[in-house]
Amino acid sequence: MATLGSIIVWAIFGLVVGLIARMLYPGRQSMGLMMTMLLGIAGSLVGGFISWGLGFRPEDGAFRGAGWIMSIVGALIVVWLSLYASSRGTGSYRGA
Structure with a gap:
């Protein structure tokens, strides 16, 4: 039962941190609750x-x-990396 409790705590903590990071990151991120x-x-x-x-x-x-602050900083980095990677894969390459 302790393992199930740990999973639930991690899930709730992840949801709260993800929501805070999405609120702090400018622009629109299209992801549901599970991805958050x-x-x-x-x-x-x-x-x-x-x-x-x-x-x-x-x-x-x-x-x-990590604590709350480093978790939010890490989530902001993950959002930036995911948006950067998705924008690079759209075929908008303007090379020679």
């Missing part, structure tokens, strides 16, 4: 890796998810 939730979870992981890379490591050495 996955955005928040991916943002938390990206934010955790960024904070780990900057030297903020827990004492016991275990990887922990």
Whole structure:
């Protein structure tokens, strides 16, 4: 039952972080609630890796998810990367 509880907490946390990141990012992002939730979870992981890379490591050495701020920053990075990748794939290449 603890595993199910952890999954539910991660899902709710991801949804909240994803919604905040989508509100902060300018422009329109067309994604549903499930994609917003996955955005928040991916943002938390990206934010955790960024904070780990900057030297903020827990004492016991275990990887922990980022806090709220780094999760939102990570989600903003994920939104930017996804919109950048989708705009590059539309065939709007203006090369020689």
